[in-house]
Amino acid sequence: MPDPTQPSCLREHHGFVRVAAVSPELKLGDVAANVAIIRSEMQRLAGEGCRLIVFPELCLTGYSCADLFYQRSLQQQALNGVKQLAEANAELGCCIVVGLPLAIQGRLYNVAAIIGDGEILGYVPKTFLPNSGEFYERRWFSPAQTLTDTHTDGDGTPVGTDLLFEATDLPGFVLGIEICEDLWTVIPPSSHAALAGATLLANPSASNEVLGKFNYRRQLITQQSARCLASYIYASAGAGESSTDTVYSGHSLIAENGVLMGETERFSFETRAVIADVDLQRLEHERMRSTVFRDAAATQSYSRITFNLGEQETVANKALQRTVSPLPFVPPAGADRQAVCEEIFAIQATALARRLRQTHSKTAVLGLSGGLDSTLALLVMIEALKRAGMPRDAALTITMPGFGTTSRTKGNAEKLAEALHIPLRTIPIGAAVEQHFKDISHPPGLHDVTYENSQARERTQVLMDVANQTNGIVVGTGDLSESALGWCTFNGDHMSMYHVNAGVPKTLVKYLIEWCATELYAEEAGAILHDIIDTPISPELLPLAADGSMEQKTEDTVGPYELHDFFLFHFVRHGCGKDKILFLAEQALGEKYGREVIEKWLTVFLRRFVQSQFKRSSMPDGPKVGSVALSPRGDWRMPSDYSGSAF
Structure with missing residues (x-):
């Protein structure tokens, strides 16, 4: 009853x-x-x-x-x-x-x-x-x-x-x-x-x-x-x-x-x-x-x-009378975009500059893939070097093509570094990973999680060792959305010496790069940045198709980041349960995705969020940017052993 x-x-x-x-x-x-x-x-x-x-x-x-x-x-x-x-x-x-x-x-x-x-x-x-x-x-x-x-x-x-x-x-x-x-x-x-x-x-x-x-x-x-x-x-x-x-x-x-x-x-x-x-x-x-x-x-x-208020039998207006933003991390259209982006950049760049000064670093080492996250990290790193009083050529970027690297992403990484006058090294990882497969007796044709994670960990090892060689630190590229979903390889891209994007969700990463493309770097690298924005998101860890096109697309596997960022915001910031998040998502995104699709990816989000806490518990330092952060030292404390039964 x-x-x-x-x-x-x-x-x-x-x-x-x-x-x-x-x-x-x-x-x-x-x-x-x-x-x-x-x-x-x-x-x-x-x-x-x-x-x-x-x-x-x-x-x-x-x-x-x-x-x-x-x-x-x-x-x-x-x-x-x-x-x-x-x-x-x-x-x-x-x-x-x-x-x-x-x-x-x-x-x-x-x-x-x-x-x-x-x-x-x-x-x-x-x-x-x-x-x-x-x-x-x-x-x-x-x-x-x-x-x-x-x-x-x-x-x-x-x-x-x-x-x-x-x-x-x-x-x-x-x-x-x-x-x-x-x-x-x-x-x-x-x-x-x-x-x-x-x-x-x-x-x-x-x-x-x-x-x-x-x-x-x-x-x-x-x-x-x-x-x-x-x-x-x-x-x-x-x-x-x-x-x-x-x-x-x-x-x-x-x-x-x-x-x-x-x-x-x-x-x-x-x-x-x-x-x-x-x-x-x-x-x-x-x-x-x-x-x-x-x-x-x-x-x-x-x-x-x-x-008692009592029941209201007939309500003429049943629609929710409040705005539910489909992009809660992204400022609304009427916001001063330049002021918002400049503030976010200032937070990230000041934090990284402080860490560079604290560690007496001579270089900042970054893996540049030609994707969204590493691009944002590079743009922030340039500003951080300026604030730290270091020359621009202290930015050491490395592109590390592997089995799934496309010519588009590799080309964008090369063109971006050139346009921004940043040193770029190319260090292929294929031979090293194949040797590793032999060492651990892994069948080279078995494209499982070991196949993928070996590449991510090899790239991290390269970055760490180059940082040691040059008396620098590795600047991580992983963002807030990936931390929430656990979409990172433990002790691979999950690890760095400073996670400059840790407080920036994927939808906000795009927003910031779009601003850079049209305002900050419009003349030097605007067209390249726009192409990076338009490139499908992928870790590029699985072999390419016969025509050289990308086979692996992140959002096909884990779901749209637009939805996941919505779920993350309402789950962490407002403590909403599954039913309420679903209700709000239908208000904001129902026409685009439909209830069944939203519910499917919400289930995925909650399962991955709970299962990935052990990765967040050992994540590197990184600056908090907005009201939602997942640092185990600051905002989010959750036992890695939680069963997730409430969801």
């Missing part, structure tokens, strides 16, 4: 919850009209699958009512309006946050009402009241700290800044509230709420517009979501609010852990809403990983008010 405490929606099963921030059309002082607008938008968004809908500060009356807030009739209308919204909320399967003025024990408070399961769950009063410049809230409202009771007059609804609202039927849904100015203070109340367990932080706001403020507001919200490892839902009053001395734009935003998920168009008189699916599982994973978050103690105790 299905578990009634677990979400029935596939999206929610994977930890996603749909939230919305709304800037509604407003009629100042007309509570009945505002209730009708809010009710209509609540019903519409619930039909879209939204589980949390946040409306602006004092939205039932309007923020600009000024001395009208003293009118008992307006206060009572607002209170009645909240009750009407609670009745309308029953059976919708969503929680809403609305703002109103609320009289408690002879004082007036600016509060947010939290409504769920057809009930008013509680009120959270504003803590910090702006009272300078164009703001003078202290004229009407009292700050939260003046409350002397924890329940409202009459119906006994909980009230206070120490309330969190937890949906028991949607794991991870814990809502904390702060109001407008609360966010702009030195230590926002949402910081304490997050430390107490709130994953969703809602801010009903009435933030006016002055020149440049919207950028600051956006930065403030995204940064607070990052500091709190939370989703931040910010709903602001719209253009219909006032024209007296200030203008409001309806700038509503949703952020998740430092990333802006969406925002509304500003300065519209019509109702505007921004919707996003935020990942509660990801937020909980980030909090478990972050020692500084775990070690920070909440200085305020909170009461959790529990409720």
